[in-house]
Amino acid sequence: MTTPSLPTYADVEAAASRIAGVAHRTPVLTSSTLDALTGAEFFFKCENFQRMGAFKFRGAFNALSKFSAEQRKAGVVAFSSGNHAQGIALSAQLLNIPATIVMPHDAPAAKVAATKGYGAQVVVYDRYKEDREAIGRRLAEENGLTLIPPYDHPDILSGQGTAARELFEETGALDHLFVPLGGGGLLSGTALATRALAPQCVLHGVEPEAGNDGQRSFRTGEIVHIDTPVTIADGAQTQHLGHITFGIIKRDVNDILTASDADLVGAMKFFATRMKMLAEPTGCLGLAAALNLREQLAGKRVGVIISGGNIDLERFCSLAAV
Numbered sequence: 258m259t260t261p262s263l264p265t266y267a268d269v270e271a272a273a274s275r276i277a278g279v280a281h282r283t284p285v286l287t288s289s290t291l292d293a294l295t296g297a298e299f300f301f302k303c304e305n306f307q308r309m310g311a312f313k314f315r316g317a318f319n320a321l322s323k324f325s326a327e328q329r330k331a332g333v334v335a336f337s338s339g340n341h342a343q344g345i346a347l348s349a350q351l352l353n354i355p356a357t358i359v360m361p362h363d364a365p366a367a368k369v370a371a372t373k374g375y376g377a378q379v380v381v382y383d384r385y386k387e388d389r390e391a392i393g394r395r396l397a398e399e400n401g402l403t404l405i406p407p408y409d410h411p412d413i414l415s416g417q418g419t420a421a422r423e424l425f426e427e428t429g430a431l432d433h434l435f436v437p438l439g440g441g442g443l444l445s446g447t448a449l450a451t452r453a454l455a456p457q458c459v460l461h462g463v464e465p466e467a468g469n470d471g472q473r474s475f476r477t478g479e480i481v482h483i484d485t486p487v488t489i490a491d492g493a494q495t496q497h498l499g500h501i502t503f504g505i506i507k508r509d510v511n512d513i514l515t516a517s518d519a520d521l522v523g524a525m526k527f528f529a530t531r532m533k534m535l536a537e538p539t540g541c542l543g544l545a546a547a548l549n550l551r552e553q554l555a556g557k558r559v560g561v562i563i564s565g566g567n568i569d570l571e572r573f574c575s576l577a578a579v
């Protein structure tokens with residue numbers, strides 16, 4: 258098997274110019290309460306305020322912007338029950354590209370409605386009987402659609418790297434950066450930006466404790482596959498890293514940490530009560546891991562990416578109540 262060459266920071270810069278003026282330049286917020294509590298100086302890159310509520314818009318818009326005229330005309334297909342679906346659907350609507358999204362029959366009604374609301378056609382499959390990748394590929398072949406995967410794609414991960422690029426532009430070099438990890442699109446893109454803009458920064462990926470395949474892959478040097486983990490971090494329930502994302506992560510990331518569901522709820526409540534904002538459980542992975550390491554962070558400048566804010570109010574209330 259030939260290994261395609263990995264994307265570089267130049268691809269992140271090119272993505273930044275493609276999404277400029279379309280994606281939000283999200284705010285970088287601070288918390289004096291947290292700084293007093295930890296003795297560190299925290300900077301939060303708030304992708305919960307990104308269009309459609311998560312950083313996924315960056316990669317999706319970057320990827321779709323590169324379509325040829327034929328690809329635009331035929332359309333895009335993606336499989337996802339979560340934020341990637343909405344990122345592709347919104348980007349396709351903005352670029353006038355027909356979009357088909359393959360979603361499980363039991364996907365939350367709100368997510369299906371949001372995806373349809375962006376004008377995408379939703380194809381439903383039975384998650385216990387059918388393989389969504391096979392359905393996506395069949396649709397692509399039969400109808401000439403371009404399949405855009407959620408993380409293991411050069412244009413997706415280069416787009417995701419633009420969030421960290423904006424963060425460093427605003428804060429200058431940081432000592433540590435904590436980044437949520439699912440399939441590794443966000444972490445690998447962030448790694449390209451980090452090694453270019455703050456080479457000494459200690460870069461941590463953070464996974465849910467129940468699904469530490471990335472940590473095991475990082476430590477063994479081979480991609481580890483797991484069953485879908487049971488965790489409230491629904492944006493990080495991936496079963497394995499990608500080949501391209503892992504190639505970058507292996508080379509450029511310092512460590513992979515985990516956070517428990519209880520840690521995520523604690524961080525989510527902190528964001529709500531002290532910073533007056535909603536972050537979804539997956540978006541809380543970075544702060545949760547940073548708090549577990551707090552003794553090591555005193556006196557340091559610490560970046561945290563809040564990756565998304567898509568959580569139903571009912572679900573937020575029930576998680577916050579325990």
Ligand SMILES: *Cc1c(COP(=O)(O)O)cnc(C)c1O
Nearest residue numbers: 340439440441442443492564565
């Ligand atoms: C997709 C997603 C992640 C994980 O991103 P990967 O690129 O798959 O590692 C983290 N947080 C949120 C909110 C997401 O939607």
